[in-house]
Amino acid sequence: MALAALISAYHLAEEETEGLRATLPLAGRTLLEHQARLASFAGADHIVVVAERLPVALAAATERLRRAGLRVDVARDAADAADRIHPDERVLVIGDGCVAPVGLVERVAEARAPLVLTVADEPDNAVFERIDAVARWGGLMLINGAALRDTVAMLGDWDLESTLLRRTVQAGAERIDAGVQAGRRGGAAPLLVDGAAHLDGFDRDMLAGARSRGRDWPWRHIFPAIEGIVAPPLLRRGIDPVWFSVAAVTMVIVAGILFAAGWNLTAQIALLSSGPIAAVAERLAGARLSPLRWAPAFVKARMTAAAATLAVLTAGLAADHGWGVWLVSGIILLAMAALAAERRILKHLPGGQVPSWVASLDGLIWAMAPFALVGYWFIGLAVLAVYALCSFAIVQRELASRVGQRNAG
Structure with missing residues (x-):
């Protein structure tokens, strides 16, 4: 009715x-x-x-x-x-x-x-x-x-x-x-x-009832602390959350420009800021009980910009470390693409659950932070490649398990 x-x-x-x-x-x-x-x-x-x-x-x-x-x-x-x-x-x-x-x-x-x-x-x-x-x-x-x-x-x-x-x-x-x-x-x-x-104080209750849809470890354990400081004054001002989605994508593009200019550490800071900005956008939209406009398009745009930014960083590092950097970056991109496909399939299976520590865009960005801080960029990319491959293996194993259970049932 x-x-x-x-x-x-x-x-x-x-x-x-x-x-x-x-x-x-x-x-x-x-x-x-x-x-x-x-x-x-x-x-x-x-x-x-x-x-x-x-x-x-x-x-x-x-x-x-x-x-x-x-x-x-x-x-x-x-x-x-x-x-x-x-x-x-x-x-x-x-x-x-x-x-x-x-x-x-x-x-x-x-x-x-x-x-x-x-x-x-x-x-x-x-x-x-x-x-x-x-x-x-x-x-x-x-x-x-x-x-x-x-x-x-x-x-x-x-x-x-x-x-x-x-x-x-x-x-x-x-x-x-x-x-x-x-x-x-x-x-x-x-x-x-x-x-x-x-x-x-009611705006704080509104924000407390709104949770970002991210499921990876930065969205669960890092971004909420940042949102708690930034989101309340923004909510009171009535700023449209879509502008923060735009800003999140823009920061990834800015990071690519900074990598091209050789300002690698500053570029990494721009990348790190992109995730919390995207989380604030979702938190504000959730507090207002309104859907975040063009959310899927912004997610795709941010991931595409991140892939291009990785290519720019790789080109810069290849001048010192040779073609092996391109191989490592290629492994990261292929593993993440395969992982995304497996996630989509797993989402439609009963009980399909992906652990929060599995590699994601923000997971990779934040995992790279300590290596960027000490200047070990190539080593950091190699670690990210291993992280992405291990994540793909775990999700593939979970997917096989769920498919087997469904067929057995």
């Missing part, structure tokens, strides 16, 4: 000078944009924003969402919102100013309607609307389109959110305790934002 999202965007922030809750700044965008991306990430293919008025900031936010490919409608009242949602659709209701971890939103979206997310009735949760003596509404609920239409039909002058909540609770909706879910998933609790000050 299709999933729609209903997001309220009509309450003013605590300080009226801050405008609507929905337009409070978050990660260089608005709170509404993060809510809409949360809903889309949870599976909603249609988002209806209920806005009694449409200030410039709100109109700009919805237009940015549409340009990003999200299907967003703006309804000026409850009846208009109900008309835009089919009675048979499941509806994820997100309260005005409510933000929650991705996993919690997904948990609600995957459940059967009706369902209400709750938080404990404690002083720290006083901003949330009370349901009964022990629970308050956590800002998310799941209903169906027919229930929305029935509620709108009798709404009158009452508030849409509160009336939907009361009717859903009275209908015997299942309850999910946000505190219990956050404990199980190791995540944060939902947040009801009533002013910009309430969002202090």
